Amino acid sequence: MAQIIPNKFPSDLDARKIIGFKFPLNNKAVFNPTYQTKDQIKANLINYLLTNKGERLFNPGFGASLRDYLFNIINIDDQGDIKQRIQSDITSFFPDITIIEIKFNNQIDKNTVNLILNYSIRSFGINDNVNILIQ
Numbered sequence: 512m513a514q515i516i517p518n519k520f521p522s523d524l525d526a527r528k529i530i531g532f533k534f535p536l537n538n539k540a541v542f543n544p545t546y547q548t549k550d551q552i553k554a555n556l557i558n559y560l561l562t563n564k565g566e567r568l569f570n571p572g573f574g575a576s577l578r579d580y581l582f583n584i585i586n587i588d589d590q591g592d593i594k595q596r597i598q599s600d601i602t603s604f605f606p607d608i609t610i611i612e613i614k615f616n617n618q619i620d621k622n623t624v625n626l627i628l629n630y631s632i633r634s635f636g637i638n639d640n641v642n643i644l645i646q
Contacts, residue, residue: 560643577624590615607633
């Protein structure tokens, strides 16, 4: 009979089993492997935030399209729209994720979009964050 361990996925029990890869893609062999499901979930969130809608083959609705705002002045209304879209998409694409907070720390004069996403993984009871800076 299989032993049930709370807050663990079965694939996390084998410390040598690679689950996926994380960002940035700058290792000697290009890919930095992930060995825990929570690390792969974070990598998947980063992938979502760095992808524009229409870039993902066979899944054109995937992506936050943050680069679309890079050379625009992001006002309060735009921030609200982006937050609402990200919240909706993450609910659809990542059902185990609960968004705690989405913040912007943009520098308008330097044309940067800085998004900070605080989230919780329900299966693990873990809070983490992703900080995306697009220049």
